[in-house]
Amino acid sequence: MLPSDRFDLFAPDAIDDPYPLYASLRAHAPVHEIPDTEVFAVTSWKLVEEALVRHQDFSANLTGMLVIGAHGRPQLLDLAGLNTFTDSIANADEPDHAVHRAIVQPAFAAELVGALEPELRPRARARIAGFVAQGGGDFAREVSEWIPTWATARVAGLPFEDFEKLQLWGMTGGDLLAANIPVARLEELSAQTLAMGHYLERLLERALARAQRGEGAGDAMADRLARAVLAGRLPQRHALGILVVLLGAGIESTASLIGSAVWRLAERPDLEARLRGDPTLVPAFVEEVVRLESPFRFHYRVVARDCELGGVALRSAQRLMLFWSAANRDESVFERPDEIDLQRRFPRHHMGFGRGIHFCVGAPLARLEARVAIEELLAATVRIELDPARPPRWIQSLFVRRPAELTLRVSL
Numbered sequence: 001m002l003p004s005d006r007f008d009l010f011a012p013d014a015i016d017d018p019y020p021l022y023a024s025l026r027a028h029a030p031v032h033e034i035p036d037t038e039v040f041a042v043t044s045w046k047l048v049e050e051a052l053v054r055h056q057d058f059s060a061n062l063t064g065m066l067v068i069g070a071h072g073r074p075q076l077l078d079l080a081g082l083n084t085f086t087d088s089i090a091n092a093d094e095p096d097h098a099v100h101r102a103i104v105q106p107a108f109a110a111e112l113v114g115a116l117e118p119e120l121r122p123r124a125r126a127r128i129a130g131f132v133a134q135g136g137g138d139f140a141r142e143v144s145e146w147i148p149t150w151a152t153a154r155v156a157g158l159p160f161e162d163f164e165k166l167q168l169w170g171m172t173g174g175d176l177l178a179a180n181i182p183v184a185r186l187e188e189l190s191a192q193t194l195a196m197g198h199y200l201e202r203l204l205e206r207a208l209a210r211a212q213r214g215e216g217a218g219d220a221m222a223d224r225l226a227r228a229v230l231a232g233r234l235p236q237r238h239a240l241g242i243l244v245v246l247l248g249a250g251i252e253s254t255a256s257l258i259g260s261a262v263w264r265l266a267e268r269p270d271l272e273a274r275l276r277g278d279p280t281l282v283p284a285f286v287e288e289v290v291r292l293e294s295p296f297r298f299h300y301r302v303v304a305r306d307c308e309l310g311g312v313a314l315r316s317a318q319r320l321m322l323f324w325s326a327a328n329r330d331e332s333v334f335e336r337p338d339e340i341d342l343q344r345r346f347p348r349h350h351m352g353f354g355r356g357i358h359f360c361v362g363a364p365l366a367r368l369e370a371r372v373a374i375e376e377l378l379a380a381t382v383r384i385e386l387d388p389a390r391p392p393r394w395i396q397s398l399f400v401r402r403p404a405e406l407t408l409r410v411s412l
Helices: 012-016 019-028 045-053 096-108 110-133 139-144 146-156 160-177 183-212 221-230 236-267 269-277 279-292 363-380
Strands: 031-034 039-042 064-068 074-078 136-138 298-303 307-309 312-314 319-323 383-386 403-405 407-411
Touching: 039 045, 045 307, 045 319, 064 298, 096 110, 096 221, 096 236, 096 363, 110 136, 110 139, 110 146, 110 363, 136 139, 139 146, 139 236, 139 363, 139 403, 146 160, 146 221, 146 236, 146 363, 160 183, 160 236, 183 221, 183 236, 221 236, 236 269, 236 279, 236 363, 236 383, 236 403, 269 279, 269 363, 269 383, 279 363
Parallel strands: 039 319
Antiparallel strands: 031 039, 064 074, 136 407, 298 319, 307 312, 383 407
């Protein structure tokens, strides 16, 4: 057994490029306890998949998360008893999860997502045209974050006049789960989360009022949730929690996907040329980026009862971190796991959008946004490249993999 301090998930180089560490963990400690935390990182495809189907042993409720304590080392922050929406949709167990999903998933049906493209594409085209006209700039801030903010607001029924506020909340939600932030930073994040919660609570109350008047029969998520509350299918607290999750996850994860995809193209002229020559490969490219640069690196699970996983004994109330981003490069599952392969036989066979009953309901929308962004960027330019004076910078988060800054130079 290798010493546990060899596997430092919090090291700066492991935040920027975690994949060598993931490979080492898969090979030597696929269920690895982060020292003194009672939190275990699970990194192999087989064991992540096994944990996902053992619902009686592992709960999806988000009742704790890692933070950096006063001593500078990771510690578990207990969220039990706090109003943190720890049991709404992505964090819900059965039977609540099935109810939440049945209400939310129809909003992301293929026909509704497809119908959104004629609205999304001209807006993405105009945004990218402005970016190209100025010769480039920070694509992450100006485009990658903008597109999913618009799409999420449109699907959720959020006012576009609050765009800047929504973008701020959407892009800072993942910070709360970053794991490598100091406890002191949580105060600022908590204030932002509280403000977002109050904002969404007022939005839901207006939707409930519309539904009570017999209005609000549209497809916007707020109206769908209001109708479910009035029909007795959903507690209002859970409806609010779903809106919080949708705003936080829907914006940042897709901004990550778009940014990572464009970064990959900018550093690979051969790949860029191939997609320009055959745009039908863009969907396969999107899937490879989701696999290789999974927007959310992991999600938590709570050990519900004493059990074991991968030969490691676990006690009730301990936590798992199921690392999608490590499982997606498992050599036992993927040939050439660290390479982009646009001809994979099963391109969607990955965990970049989760897996099992908690597979991301918004995946069809995220795929659409990424495809449209890439197609429009390629159509508006003849060449994109990284600015050597401002190399890409990644958000410093153990939870989210996202370019914090992606400065591009473009040629017409």
